[in-house]
Amino acid sequence: MTTEPPTPMLSVEALSKTIDGQHILRGIDLQVAPGQTLVIIGRSGSGKSVLLKHLIGLMTPTSGKVLIEGRQIVGLTERQLLPIRKTVGMMFQGCALFDAMSVEENVAFPLREAGERDPKVIRSKVAEALDVVDLTGHEQKLPVNLSGGMKKRVALARVVITRPHCVLYDEPTAGLDPVVSDSINHLIRRLQKRFGVTSIVVTHDMKCAAYVADKVAFLHEGAIYFYGDFADLMASEDTLIQDFIQGRSGDSD
């Protein structure tokens, strides 16, 4: 007797996107198992962020399918997508914190929107989420008064407070110093271990990829150029991959 493989948390079939005649994504196929961390790497403009936005229906593909926990989301209306999105959290590159709200209000936002009204419950859950990201004591600050690393942590707390099954990270370490980047990497790992969340991390930071990845997909010109383990990526003798890993542009002075 054979057992059915578990439904992938997220899967993408033949996903293509064309914007103004430009092919941004060309037939992407990907599957992410529950609890797995997939890192999508690639140069700027390779279509990483666009791919990520397709995964929760923030963008509509030209053709192809996106399935969240086995449910096809392409073709659904914005209102039909809303409940599905609640199972998937997204951390944006610029954090996208609501700048008129304090840290506490930002983190509490998804809870309130989910219908939680009891101030005691909200306060304790916010405290718990801020504790996960080591940011206790900054509840009343406004986003303008936070450093880049703190903003990322608040954004992360806002994502995890509703316990999504899957978290998408868009360049989580971009623009941060190496020490803060490292702490964010640890956080991503911690969330995965503690809550078993499936994670998809878009980055061009190789340190981040090395630390958090179960699987790596290398995106090049809108297509998947390499998919496999991180060690295999490092061991690859392909010049394109090695140029990316070593940070070689091929230009001369």
Next chain:
Amino acid sequence: MLLLRFLGSTALSLFAYLGALMFLMLETLRSVVTTPIRWRLALQQVLEVGFRSQLVVIVTGGFTGAVFAAQTYFQFHRLSMETAVGAVVAVSMFRELGPVLTGLMVAGRVGAAMSAEIGTMKVTEQIDALRSMGVHPVDYLVVPRAIAMMISMPILVAECVGIGILVGQFVAVKLLGVSGVWYVNYMLKFTALRDLQMALTKGFVFGILIVFVACNEGLRAKEGAVGVGQATTDAVVNGSLFILIVNFFLTMILNIFFPAG
């Protein structure tokens, strides 16, 4: 040929624009019917757009009433009809000047602020963040603002008209020496409830125009600071133009229901 193409593309983009506005209005209507309204946000917006716009609207109404009374007096005085100034000022303030000027001022003050705020949220991915958390931007951003404008605009128009008439009376009676009793007598004789109804209806419609033009511009803002700037400019210019154009048709239609005395 070139002219034809120009006219064609202009007409097309106008239709596309009107279509986008209609679509936003329908989505708002659907939201009001199907999802709970965020009254706290609506109230906050009433404070923001209504309460804080009063000074601008009062100054506009006051000085318009003053200058209109003075100009009418200068003309009517030659015909010895200066007691009719009050009637002219009141009817004009109610039926045209009050609603239109309030609309234009609010389009400038509130329309710009709304489109800039929503546009900034768009370009900093805050709108995408809302969507990613399962919140429809129309439910959260547009519905409370639309409700606030529908409540605030008629009140602001009433304030503008009231102040305009009072200041006009002050200028005519106290400064220019028109007989106060006759001034008020003629004013009351030629104005009626229908004029107030027209003013409030126009205010209500202009409020709807301003809020949907502004929210539409904000939600469609293109990347970067330039995009937000453009959205803000378009919100004010398009909002003002819409008010002036719609005002003509509104006058013609409303005159059937509330005919001028």
